[in-house]
Amino acid sequence: MTAADFPALDALPGERRTDLAPGLSVVPLKSPTLPPATRTNAWLLGQRDVVVVDPASPWDAPRQAFLDALEGRRVQAIFLTHHHVDHVSGAAWLAEQTGAPVLAHAETADRIELPVARLLDEGDVVQTDAGDWRCLHTPGHAPGHLCLWRAPLPGEARGELVAGDMVAGEGTILLDPPEGHLQTYLDSLERLLGLGPSRLLPAHGPALPDGPARLQAYIAHRHARTDQVQAALAAADDASSHDLASVVYPDLPAAFLPIAARQILVHLVWLRERGLVGVVGLDVGVDGAQVRPAAPVSDPRLRWRPSPPPPPGAPGHGDLAGR
Secondary structure, three states: OOHHHOOOHHHOOOOOOEEEEOOEEEEEEEOOOOOOOOEEEEEEEOOOEEEEEOOOOOOHHHHHHHHHHHOOOEEEEEEOOOOOHHHHOOHHHHHHHHOOOEEEEHHHHOOOOOOOOEEEOOOOEEEEOOEEEEEEEOOOOOOOOEEEEEOOOOOOOOOEEEEEOOOOOOOOOOOOOOOOOHHHHHHHHHHHHHHOOOEEEEOOOOOEEOHHHHHHHHHHHHHHHHHHHHHHHHHHOOEEHHHHHHHHOOOOOHHHHHHHHHHHHHHHHHHHHOOOEEEEEEOEOOOOOEOOOOOOOOOOOEEEEEOOOOOOOOOOOOOOOOO
């Protein structure tokens, strides 16, 4: 099975089920996600009794199409990878329709307004009639983010990973501080890389073959983006994340620059944690009044500048080894 075997989501005539393997299917559902994605994949784990991952549509038509796509399968549980609205917007509805319990990490349960029947954490097992999936706690995008790992079956060299928002088959992964944290996200990616999954099953877009290569590319991309942000700040000397967004993303429509600025901010925080940049102060508010001085590091109004180099003979704070 390769990505070519997985239909392009935009080509699907409405929400329908695609069977990738025995006990593994997907129904992409229209959801309130960020473009270019338009849908969130509801993964079905199991054959007759299924665990549904991230039912996310708040709208009636996709919800009914999802029920039709089940074709008699019983929903035994609803698994949430994390708390974002484009992953949970159909969970309460599906639980009411089917009586299935909702499963999630405690950090996710604290952030959603629906009862979670079973709290999951690292190493917990989600059982299906087609095999077991083990929970991996992978924070960085969201504090309670969980992936599901299926170990290799007999005759297989590598297992598969339900990846949630650790990677995407279309679009990118937004890290929005303070919940989004770059180093934590990179640590989670490195951990998944160590598993060597044959295929990644993301929340958005097609399944991704050659999991290790994809994960390595995500790690390399984040480091390249950090270098780009650092270089842009050095050229500006003093800038906010909004100032840098138009430099780092020169072709991005203006409407999306605020989102890009949040992405820039997570890289600035990473650089600050290593002493490579510092906070200058806060932008003046739109009414001319100074905003509060004790702002969190995730405040988009902060202005940043490169940190001065260390004195001769001092340990270099610009050493990026092991980043």
